[in-house]
Amino acid sequence: MYHWIPFWPDTAAVNAVVVNNLYIAELGLSGLIMVTVVAMMLTFCIRYRKAASNSRADLETKTWRFEILWTVATLGAFLILFVWGAQVYIWLYKPPPADEEVYVVGKQWMWKVEHPGGQREIDALHVPVNKVVRLVMASEDVIHSFFVPAFRIKHDVVPGTLETLWFKATKTGIFRLECTQYCGLQHATMQGEIVVMEAPDYANWLDSQGVEESLAQQGAELFRAHGCSGCHGKNSTIIHAPSLTGLYGTVVHLQDGSIRVADEAYLRDCILNPRSFTVAGYPPVMPDFSGQLGEGDLLKLIAYIKSLGGKREAGR
Ligand code: HEC
Ligand SMILES: [Cu+2]
The missing domain is CATH 2.60.40.420 (Cupredoxins -  blue copper proteins)
Incomplete structure (x- = not known):
């Protein structure tokens, strides 16, 4: 679709089309303004050069109308680009449901x-x-x-x-x-x-990759090996810890009154930075696992927690 533009990179995703359109609009508008300004400069340079006999009699002295018109028009045009750009930005950062x-x-x-x-x-x-x-x-x-x-x-x-x-x-x-x-x-x-x-x-x-265990299964093993299941497991009676079933994607109320969405970044904070906040209604005893778990292990644990579907118990 964009092949007629020289040096144009490959366009291979829906994201790219949206960015292309914005880019072309910006380039086009900037080009239009540049051409207009340069054309006017050249026209006046030639028309009113020293040797030219064109009349200079009715000189325009009050030019503010032109100036306001010119300024407001360009400002408006670029504000449209700004709003458009902001929309694209928001669209890019709000993922649709993932396949x-x-x-x-x-x-x-x-x-x-x-x-x-x-x-x-x-x-x-x-x-x-x-x-x-x-x-x-x-x-x-x-x-x-x-x-x-x-x-x-x-x-x-x-x-x-x-x-x-x-x-x-x-x-x-x-x-x-x-x-x-x-x-x-x-x-x-x-x-x-x-x-x-x-x-x-x-x-x-x-x-064809010959894989035996999914990420969530590997995560389940880590969940046991690191003792998470001791507190969070279904049959755990040692400590009052929240069940992680159905946690992913829900809104979590914290002790300090704030709320957080239980996305991947939240789960990561729970495991590596538990001292920085506490889930409302629970004792602040979740151990800090930073230093014990690498990013790879962490992603496995997160994949496991995400795989724990089902409904949360009432009252949460
Ligand atoms: C000593 C018991 C204990 C162990 C071991 C433990 N946790 Fe926790 N965990 C808690 C408690 C209590 C809370 C709630 C209070 C808080 O936020 O600190 C919690 C909170 C959480 C939350 C937030 C739950 C919510 O409802 O938002 C996650 C996620 C979590 N733990 C994951 C883990 C993982 C993964 C491990 C193992 C690497 C683990 N926990 C090990 C006791 C424990
Ligand atoms: Cu790099």
Whole structure:
């Protein structure tokens, strides 16, 4: 669709089309204004050059009308672009319901990818075409930035929290993945590829990885090994701890009166930073697991907690 523009990068996701349109509008409006200004400058330069005999008799002395018109018109035009841009921004940061979810860990200097089924890859990400893919991203060391030029998506991956990003690829093929945040000596080599496949090919690829345990199953093992189940398990009587069943996606009331949505970043904080807040109605005894769990383990635990569907008990 944009092939007629020279040097235009590949457009391979719905996100890219939206960004393209905004970009073309901005470029077009800026170009229009530039051409108008330069054309007027040249016209007046030639028309009223020293040797020209054009009349200079009825000189315009009160020009404020023109100035106001000119200023308001350009301001208005650019404000429209601002509102448009803000809408695109909000749209990009509010993911639609995901068909596919993938966990990404950035570290010096590679992208580690884990699929919910337990398939792992490094510096590569296989996804199905025409599906909403939601990425949950963590960093093991410094700030990295996940950038796929053909999708026009870019998001910082920040240590100490989880970031999310989404895209819907519209073309099969292989697209570049880059880190765009200078992250140390080998930063330039922190690249990978996004492999977009037809749904059946993708299903075959998942099957061919020879995986025995899903992420949630691995998480369940960690949940037992680290003693979480001792307090949070169904039959636990040792300590009064909230059940984690159906927790994901709900609104949690905290002791200090504030509320938080139980998304991935919240679950991460519960496990690594439990001293910073307490769930309302419970004793503040949740142990701090920072230093014991790496980002990979953490994502497994989160995948496990998310897999605990079902309804929460009344009263929560
Ligand atoms: C010593 C008992 C104990 C252990 C062990 C424990 N927790 Fe907790 N956990 C609690 C208590 C009590 C709360 C609620 C009070 C609070 O927020 O600190 C809680 C809160 C949570 C919450 C927030 C629940 C909500 O309703 O919002 C999550 C998630 C959680 N724990 C996960 C874990 C995981 C994962 C582990 C293992 C790595 C673990 N816990 C180990 C006692 C425990
Ligand atoms: Cu990096």
